[in-house]
Amino acid sequence: MSRAQRAPFPARRREVAAAGTARSGVAGRAVTRTISEDPLGGTVRRTVLPNGLRVLTEAIPAMRSVSFGIWVSVGSRDETGPDSGAAHFLEHLLFKGTGKRSALEISSAIEAVGGETNAFTTKEYTCYYARVLDEDLPLAIDVMCDLVADSVLDAADVETERGVILEEIAMHDDEPGDEVHDLFARAVYGDHPLGRLISGTGETVTPMTRPQIQGFYRRHYIAPQIVIAAAGNLDHTAVVDLVRQALNGTPLDTDPAAPAPHRPTAPAVRTRPAATLVETKDTEQAHVILGCPGIDRIDDRRFALGVLNNVLGGGMSSRLFQEIREQRGLAYSVYSYASQYADSGLFAVYAGSAPGKVDEVLELTRAELARVAADGLTEAEIARGKGMSKGSFVLGLEDTGSRMSRLAKGELLYGDLMPVNELLARVDAVTIEDVNALAADLLARPMSLAVVGPFGAGDFATG
Secondary structure (H helix, E strand, O other), X not given: OOOOOOOOOOOOOOOOOEEOOOOOOOOOOEEEEEEEEOOOOOEEEEEEOOOOOEEEEEEOOOOOEEEEEEEEOOOHHHOOOOOOOHHHHXXXXXXXXXXXXXXXHHHHHHHOOOOEEEEXXXXXXXXXXXXXXXXXXXXXXXXXXXXXXXXXOOHHHHHHHHHHHHHHHHHHHOOHHHHHHHHHHHHHHOOOHHHOOOOOOHHHHOOOOHHHHHHHHHHHOOHHHEEEEEEEOOOHHHHHHHHHHHHOOOOOOOOOOOOOOOOOOOXXXXXXXXXXXXXXXXXXXXXXEEEEEOOOOOOOOHHHHHHHHHHHHOOOOOHHHHHHHHHOOOOOEEEEEXXXXXXXXXXXXXXXXXXXXXXXXXXXXXHHHHHHHHHOOOHHHHHHHHHHHHHHHHXXXXXXXXXXXXXXXXXXXXXXXOOHHHHHHHHHOOOHHHHHHHHHHHOOOOOEEEEEEOOOHHXXXXX
């Protein structure tokens, strides 16, 4: 059989009701079920191991690659003040070596087969992932499980990565277009962890000790809080067996437990009254964000919000882009966006313009938001916004990495994987009344303002 035809794992003849091998150190039997056999995707299966760790896969035989990710339900919002930056610090350190592999051996093992690895930290979760040829998936599983489960966190590596992270923070400070988003989060959330930098600050990262990081690691990197997801040319049962073998004898090889519950959605995060924050910097361009608290990620109005966001500032045909850039030439970049968390959210408009044009940009933005809040959108705009939502979602599923992410986020953030057709139907079901009612509520809220540029704190008033 040619390489292009050869499957990476032996074929399975029947649906697996329970998986487990004598080689695994995790006692008991795992429970497996088929979630969907989507005509627009592959077969999705989910296994819950006895220790509470979940494994989800999407088998797509037409692909020759596999994306494999380990998602941990911990992010910067889970840190205390002194630990601010610990989740991101840990993300760096896990690649520095385990009991089995050095940092060089971790990177060279994957690169030697043409694969790639990376990781990222958000406010609510951390992800470690690899993308490899289908035949190299066993290697990727072994390497990634090893580094997530059994990093040594060597003291010398802590000091090395501390310097790297401090440079990363400094680099971020030199990017006002990025900095303004953090400033806006602080304007809305204040001292709440959602208002803090994911990376932490120099004041928190500099004194952070190895025992602090080690404690954070072992408190949060536990099997019930971990979701493993893979998508591509794979066999689900083989993936589960390989994961169990890779975790055998590690700190994640633990007693039976139930998967961790999802983040609580009540009580909702308390936000600050509308505020204006200005970071004074001698920049050639001013960066501004005007926005307000939004809706959380399980709010049924999220589909209407997607449509509203697309029409307001989601593309080149959007109202804000047309008014501020195309017709008046006041900004190169202008867009709106929504961020959603378990119990809160943000809606905002960003623009970058010459400092002397900021007042006009803000005036036009406020006027457009007020107009939509009062008068709503048209049927034609709703149709265009729906088309953008559906198209961007489906087109985003054309690689294994996005499909892997969809599996993990569905499990970790929503507790369920909405089939593609159902999601498209939910978008189609959005009515003009849904969007306009949301606009009347959301866009009439008091707006916070964040500005990075050559201004003083008294140069702006909250609108």
